[in-house]
Amino acid sequence: MASTASIAALSSFSSLSLGRSLPLKPRVLQSSTLVPLFGSSKLFSLSHPIRAGNDKDIDTSFFDNFDPNADVPFDPPTPPEGYVPPPSFDELPPETEEDITTAYEEIYGPAYSGVSVLGNDVYVMDAHLKKSSGGFLGRRKKEKPNDGFEERVVQVRRVTKVVKGGKKLSFRAIVVVGDKNGQVGIGVGKAKEVVDAIAKSATNARRNIVTVPMTKYSTFPHRSDGDYGAAKVMLRPASPGTGVIAGGAVRIVLEMAGVANALGKQLRSKNALNNARATVVAIQKMRQFRDVARERGIPMEELWK
Secondary structure: OHHHHHHHHHHHHHHHHOOOOOOOOOOOOOOOEEEEOOOOOOEEEEOOOOOOOOHHHOOOHHHOOOOOOOOOOOOOOOOOOOOOOOOOHHHOOOOOHHHHHHHHHHHHOOOOOOOOOOOOOOOHHHHOEEEOOOOHHHOEEEOOOOOOOEEEEEEEEEEEEEEOOEEEEEEEEEEEEEOOOOEEEEEEEEEOOHHHHHHHHHHHHHOOEEEOOOOOOOOOOOOEEEEEOOEEEEEEEOOOOOOEEOOHHHHHHHHHHOOOOEEEEEOOOOOHHHHHHHHHHHHHHOOOHHHHHHHHOOOHHHHHO
C-alpha cells in the first residue's frame, strides 16, 4: 500500500512540474535511477526521467532534412489557362464626379448638399427620433435640425397650473433663434422638463421667422418703436463701430438677427417675453429705402431731395 501511494504521489508531482494535468494513477516504472520514496527510508529505482505525456504522438519528421539558413527559391504556382491579370491602378479610367458621389453616398449616406444621387431623403435625420445613450430610463430625444439657425435661451421659469387635484408644475422657456444674417424668430414652449421645454420653444421660434431690414453697415435703415402688451421698445440706428447698445431680451434678439450697430431701449415693462416680441414688432415696422422708392415709383436718389 505504501509503495502504490508513493508512486501516485510521484506521478502527481511530475505532472505539476511539467505544467500538464493528467489523472493520478499508479504507473509501472523500470529501475535504473535511485529515488527516495516519500515517508520512507527505502530507495526506488527509475529507468528514465518521469514524463507525463507521450512524445511519440508528435511528428517531427518534417524538420529532419530542413535547413533554416538555406535559401529557398520562390516558385509561385502556374496560373490557369485563360487567366488575364487585372489592370493596374494607374491604367484604370478616371472616375467621374458622379461615380465618386454615388460611392460616397453608399458608404456614408446622403450628404447635406441638397442633392442625392441614389434618391434618398437628405433631411431624413431631422425627422427621426434617436435614442439617447445613457439617458434616464431610455429617454428619446430629437436631434437638432441642421438648418443654419443658432439658438439662445432668454429665460426659463417654473410655472404652475391649478387643476382640480392641486397644482401642476411645469417649465416655460423663451428661445430666440437666428442665422445672424437678417433672420430671427422668438418661440415659447412649456414642458415638465427643462430640455423638452427648450426644444419645443426652439421649434416654435422656427415657425415665426421674420426678416430684419439692414443697411450695408449692419444697422437699421431708420428709427422705429414697438409695443406689445405693457412693453415698449425703442430702436435707433447707429454709426459703424458703435456696437449693440441694448439690454435684456432686446440685445439677444438684435445679436441673433446679425445687427452689429444699433441702439435699443426698454421703456416700460421689464417682462422678457413682451420686450422680445415688442422688438419684433418694431422690426416689422421698418422698411428698406428701395421698397419705399418702388412703392412711390421713383428712383432711390429722389428720396433725399
